[in-house]
Amino acid sequence: xxxxxxxxxxxxxxxxxxxxxxxxxAALGGGVWLLRGAIGPxxxxxxxxxxxxxxxxxxxVYRQVFENWAGEIxxxxxxxxxxxxxxxVVTLAxxxxxxxxxxxxxxxxxxxxxxxxxxxxxxxxxxLLVDTTRYLTALSPATTAGGLSAVRAQAxxxxxxxxxxxxxxxxxxxxCPAPGDVTLxxxxxxxxxxTAVPAAGETALPGHGYGSxxxxxxxxxxxxxxxxAGRYALRTFSRAEADSAAxxxxxxxxxxTEAVLVAGADQNLRCVSRxxxxxxxxxxxxxxxxSSRRFADFLERDGRVEAIWFAFTEYPWxxxxxxxxxxxxxxxxxxxPYNYPFSDSIPTPVADLAxxxxxxxxxxxxxxxxxxxxxxxLGLTGDITDVLLSGGxxxxxxxxxxxxxxxxxxxxxxxxxxxxxxxxxxxxxTLRMTANGYAVMCKRDDVQWVVSQVTSGYQNLLTEYQxxxxxxxxxxxxxxxxxxxxxxxxxxxxxxxxxxxxxxxxPDHPEWDVAVWFDVLTLPSTPGLHQFGRDLEQYLxxxxxxxRAALRVEWSKGWAYTADATWADPDVIARVIPDxxxxxxxxxxxxxxxxxxxxxxxxxxxxxxxxxxxx
Ligand SMILES: Cc1cc2nc3c(=O)[nH]c(=O)nc-3n(C[C@H](O)[C@H](O)[C@H](O)COP(=O)(O)OP(=O)(O)OC[C@H]3O[C@@H](n4cnc5c(N)ncnc54)[C@H](O)[C@@H]3O)c2cc1C
Numbered sequence: 001x002x003x004x005x006x007x008x009x010x011x012x013x014x015x016x017x018x019x020x021x022x023x024x025x026a027a028l029g030g031g032v033w034l035l036r037g038a039i040g041p042x043x044x045x046x047x048x049x050x051x052x053x054x055x056x057x058x059x060x061v062y063r064q065v066f067e068n069w070a071g072e073i074x075x076x077x078x079x080x081x082x083x084x085x086x087x088x089v090v091t092l093a094x095x096x097x098x099x100x101x102x103x104x105x106x107x108x109x110x111x112x113x114x115x116x117x118x119x120x121x122x123x124x125x126x127x128l129l130v131d132t133t134r135y136l137t138a139l140s141p142a143t144t145a146g147g148l149s150a151v152r153a154q155a156x157x158x159x160x161x162x163x164x165x166x167x168x169x170x171x172x173x174x175x176c177p178a179p180g181d182v183t184l185x186x187x188x189x190x191x192x193x194x195t196a197v198p199a200a201g202e203t204a205l206p207g208h209g210y211g212s213x214x215x216x217x218x219x220x221x222x223x224x225x226x227x228x229a230g231r232y233a234l235r236t237f238s239r240a241e242a243d244s245a246a247x248x249x250x251x252x253x254x255x256x257t258e259a260v261l262v263a264g265a266d267q268n269l270r271c272v273s274r275x276x277x278x279x280x281x282x283x284x285x286x287x288x289x290x291s292s293r294r295f296a297d298f299l300e301r302d303g304r305v306e307a308i309w310f311a312f313t314e315y316p317w318x319x320x321x322x323x324x325x326x327x328x329x330x331x332x333x334x335x336x337p338y339n340y341p342f343s344d345s346i347p348t349p350v351a352d353l354a355x356x357x358x359x360x361x362x363x364x365x366x367x368x369x370x371x372x373x374x375x376x377x378l379g380l381t382g383d384i385t386d387v388l389l390s391g392g393x394x395x396x397x398x399x400x401x402x403x404x405x406x407x408x409x410x411x412x413x414x415x416x417x418x419x420x421x422x423x424x425x426x427x428x429x430t431l432r433m434t435a436n437g438y439a440v441m442c443k444r445d446d447v448q449w450v451v452s453q454v455t456s457g458y459q460n461l462l463t464e465y466q467x468x469x470x471x472x473x474x475x476x477x478x479x480x481x482x483x484x485x486x487x488x489x490x491x492x493x494x495x496x497x498x499x500x501x502x503x504x505x506x507p508d509h510p511e512w513d514v515a516v517w518f519d520v521l522t523l524p525s526t527p528g529l530h531q532f533g534r535d536l537e538q539y540l541x542x543x544x545x546x547x548r549a550a551l552r553v554e555w556s557k558g559w560a561y562t563a564d565a566t567w568a569d570p571d572v573i574a575r576v577i578p579d580x581x582x583x584x585x586x587x588x589x590x591x592x593x594x595x596x597x598x599x600x601x602x603x604x605x606x607x608x609x610x611x612x613x614x615x
Pocket of ligand 1: 105106111176190192193254430
């Protein structure tokens with residue numbers, strides 16, 4: 001029974017409680033943990049726990065703690081392996097099926113949601129982690145049957161390597177996830193996205209699209225059950241095959257070994273940042289202002305926009321990318337990604353203040369917001385006026401050393417370069433926050449309305465909590481906009497949109513042509529974050545009820561909030577999410593679940609959360 005199964009998740013392994021987070025945070029050394037770099041393979045150990053039974057010879061196997069980037073999911077040491085070839089994964093799948101074990105594909109572990117394994121998975125679990133990042137990383141050039149340029153990439157290749165490989169051949173994509181330290185397999189699993197819709201007068205170049213990375217796939221190879229042979233096998237799905245649509249976004253309910261991705265001629269981009277438009281103007285409700293500096297105005301002009309609004313501050317950081325063949329005079333040319341050092345290498349004052357928050361001074365959240373704003377302003381523009389005018393704790397934290405150091409790393413308010421240098425701008429060393437995440441499908445003319453509804457609802461909640469002396473949010477709201485997944489991009493006759501993509505179009509609303517993505521970030525152990533997440537989620541579900549716009553969750557982030565846990569609300573998991581993909585009569589949800597079940601009837605590729613969600 002679905003209800004029972006969901007109850008088990010809510011109270012059991014997959015639901016992540018605040019108590020657990022606090023314990024985890026303390027165990028990890030509080031603030032120190034917030035600042036660690038990427039998790040390396042050095043946590044491997046080889047103590048005396050019995051090896052997995054009858055394990056295939058020739059595949060390296062070791063024990064390793066699984067911990068995700070945000071530190072919210074932390075397991076005992078689990079058996080882990082690093083297959084050298086796709087055929088090794090087939091061997092492992094047959095072995096797992098015979099032994100009653102599960103295989104969990106593992107990239108860089110940057111996902112917030114417990115899709116790979118549940119928090120607290122014990123060392124006795126019959127789960128084998130399969131690290132794709134060590135060997136399954138090959139890249140080679142390809143051309144599609146339709147003559148488009150493409151890259152053939154194994155699933156463990158990092159997106160930074162994929163984009164660099166394309167760039168070396170004069171190719172690029174229109175948008176992609178901001179970090180480069182994520183694998184192609186991980187990005188496809190969750191339907192990774194960036195921010196882009198066509199700018200005024202822009203027509204997509206061949207091989208370019210405005211939807212998810214998954215929608216760029218022309219073929220992929222997965223490990224699937226072969227009924228006739230009675231064993232697992234590699235199977236390549238062309239995008240022309242109907243079943244491929246279930247594998248393009250699958251949340252980890254399949255194992256993909258490689259994919260071919262279309263790309264187009266690379267385009268130079270200019271990215272201009274500004275911090276001079278108040279939130280009241282940038283996010284104003286339609287018709288409430290005659291300003292031409294609203295979020296939708298920038299979107300209309302440039303097509304590629306991101307707003308980052310630190311909690312308790314007045315001026316969001318707005319980035320706007322435009323296709324710009326030649327370097328404009330004021331722009332700084334860049335030839336590598338990650339050009340916002342002030343946000344990638346956490347400045348000492350942020351570390352200090354984050355430490356104070358985690359130490360229990362949660363009411364410092366407004367100061368923390370101001371601090372992040374001031375540092376962004378310094379790093380982007382070099383403007384120290386606000387710093388000089390600041391007082392109290394802020395003034396103490398922003399020492400001359402800090403200011404000099406930031407200014408010395410180069411200003412980044414106006415950058416220009418090949419697309420990848422501006423599309424990838426987040427390093428794993430950025431402040432480790434947790435995030436909820438949603439996509440609101442709507443028509444492009446309604447973007448400003450959606451943005452105003454999201455930001456006003458969020459702000460009202462923040463103010464209500466503050467009035468009660470509660471500070472559940474100390475990070476930022478981030479807002480981006482993409483097009484939907486138009487399968488025509490790949491030029492493969494018969495191609496369908498990825499079934500489980502948040503960007504899969506609604507047949508009943510052909511006028512909904514974009515999705516507004518947003519997330520709210522906060523430190524993982526912040527008291528009240530789950531209740532706040534729940535209040536916000538319920539507000540969003542009511543506001544975007546399918547009349548003028550509709551809500552879907554962002555798979556990799558936080559959703560299904562209860563008062564004290566994430567990925568736990570039984571109604572959201574069992575009804576709301578599936579219905580958000582069924583609504584409008586799309587094949588979406590049920591076909592995807594049935595197809596993934598058919599190709600893995602033994603559920604070798606599943607996890608506790610997926611057992612509940614994709615039943
Ligand atoms: C700081 C930060 C910023 C981010 N920014 C963005 C962004 O801008 N846009 C965006 O879309 N996302 C963003 N993300 C989310 C990120 O793209 C996803 O979480 C992505 O899945 C991470 O890739 P990974 O290699 O770490 O995958 P993992 O976290 O290791 O795995 C994610 C899921 O994919 C499955 N998986 C991995 N490899 C395979 C495979 N070969 N076959 C089948 N299943 C597989 C895993 O089992 C798991 O279910 C961000 C994450 C972080 C931490």
